[in-house]
Amino acid sequence: MEGIYAGLILFLLTLLLIFGYIALKEKERSARLLRELRKERKKEKGKKEDRLKLLSRALSLIREGIVVMDPYGRILFTNRFARELLDIDKNANGKFFYQAIKNFDVVSLINEAFNEKYRVWQERKIKDKYVQVIFGSDMDEKVLLLIDLTPMKKYENLKKDFIANVSHELKTPLAALKLSLETIENECSENQRAMNFINRALERINYMEQLIEDLITLSQLESINVKVKFEEVELLPLVREILKGLSDFILKKEIKVEFKIPEGAKLFADRKMLYAVLKNLIDNAIKYNRKGGKVVIGFREHKNENEVYVCDTGYGIPKSHIPFIFERFYRVERSRSRKSGGTGLGLSIVKLAVDRMEGSVEVESKENEGTCFRVYLPKREL
Numbered sequence: 001m002e003g004i005y006a007g008l009i010l011f012l013l014t015l016l017l018i019f020g021y022i023a024l025k026e027k028e029r030s031a032r033l034l035r036e037l038r039k040e041r042k043k044e045k046g047k048k049e050d051r052l053k054l055l056s057r058a059l060s061l062i063r064e065g066i067v068v069m070d071p072y073g074r075i076l077f078t079n080r081f082a083r084e085l086l087d088i089d090k091n092a093n094g095k096f097f098y099q100a101i102k103n104f105d106v107v108s109l110i111n112e113a114f115n116e117k118y119r120v121w122q123e124r125k126i127k128d129k130y131v132q133v134i135f136g137s138d139m140d141e142k143v144l145l146l147i148d149l150t151p152m153k154k155y156e157n158l159k160k161d162f163i164a165n166v167s168h169e170l171k172t173p174l175a176a177l178k179l180s181l182e183t184i185e186n187e188c189s190e191n192q193r194a195m196n197f198i199n200r201a202l203e204r205i206n207y208m209e210q211l212i213e214d215l216i217t218l219s220q221l222e223s224i225n226v227k228v229k230f231e232e233v234e235l236l237p238l239v240r241e242i243l244k245g246l247s248d249f250i251l252k253k254e255i256k257v258e259f260k261i262p263e264g265a266k267l268f269a270d271r272k273m274l275y276a277v278l279k280n281l282i283d284n285a286i287k288y289n290r291k292g293g294k295v296v297i298g299f300r301e302h303k304n305e306n307e308v309y310v311c312d313t314g315y316g317i318p319k320s321h322i323p324f325i326f327e328r329f330y331r332v333e334r335s336r337s338r339k340s341g342g343t344g345l346g347l348s349i350v351k352l353a354v355d356r357m358e359g360s361v362e363v364e365s366k367e368n369e370g371t372c373f374r375v376y377l378p379k380r381e382l
Helices: 002-061 080-086 104-113 150-187 192-222 235-245 247-253 271-287 319-324 334-340 346-356
Strands: 064-069 075-078 118-120 124-126 129-137 142-148 230-234 256-260 266-270 294-301 305-312 360-366 370-378
Touching: 064 080, 080 142, 104 118, 104 124, 104 129, 129 150, 150 192, 192 346, 230 235, 230 271, 235 247, 235 256, 235 271, 247 271, 266 271, 266 305, 266 370, 271 294, 271 305, 271 346, 271 370, 319 360, 346 360, 346 370
Parallel strands: 256 294
Antiparallel strands: 064 075, 064 142, 118 129, 124 129, 129 142, 230 266, 294 305, 305 370, 360 370
């Protein structure tokens, strides 16, 4: 019996040793796996930190300011442009935005839009920079974006000065040349050959004068500083004023003008811009019409917008050309445009002016039947 007990004890001890050995090996394996996991995590953390550093460096090079905040308004990240513009300390992370940002106007803007998803403000001058301020937020972060408009502003000023100087330099000699030709015209009234040359020269001078005016108008509409002065504009007197200026042209081409504008019809628009839109559309309707053709100028009131349309019985625009007609200097038929005195800028002015007034413009045309331009402007309260 003692032998059996001894054998059993030995067997149990052997099992114990085996299990102990297995447990030890498993422990070592677990420890090794844990070390490898920690090493991998550390490596991944290092890579993530490297990526964040790289991203931070990249964001510090761009000429837009970025301020990232948590949902409570504590600073998480700022790039160099934002820190320099808003006098934010480099170690401001963790502080509330109203503690970190030294510019009171920007703090007020953030407070104003803090619970909104998205807000955009017009340009602001901060220090020596012109910036557009944008604020956006979601569940996790709030972001303040400062877009630097200073280079665009400088470009606009340079362009404005250039066009003003060039226009002045061109207008003065053109006016003198025109006066000289008109004087010669009176002296050479009996010389038909000379009169033909003088008339051609006068036509080109008139074209150049119109081109200069169109370039100035286009430049003003493209400027980021353009101010849109909305007011109630009575449509019928404005159209009659335009037609008065085009009366010689209308008589020459024997165009019949029909009004479909009720008395007292009004649009809420910028008067100067609306004048430019209608003048160009009516001018084109006469210019590219047939002799003895018809122009219809009308008004319709819709639920949320008002419509003004100008239709003609002219040559029409081929369907393939319609997507491009609002581009600058685009002409459907160059020979006809030159003969008619078109600059190729009229419809670009129309599109820009309508866009500035937050409206839309549509065109319908059939070759050899005519063209209709429809301008839609939203209704507004005074």
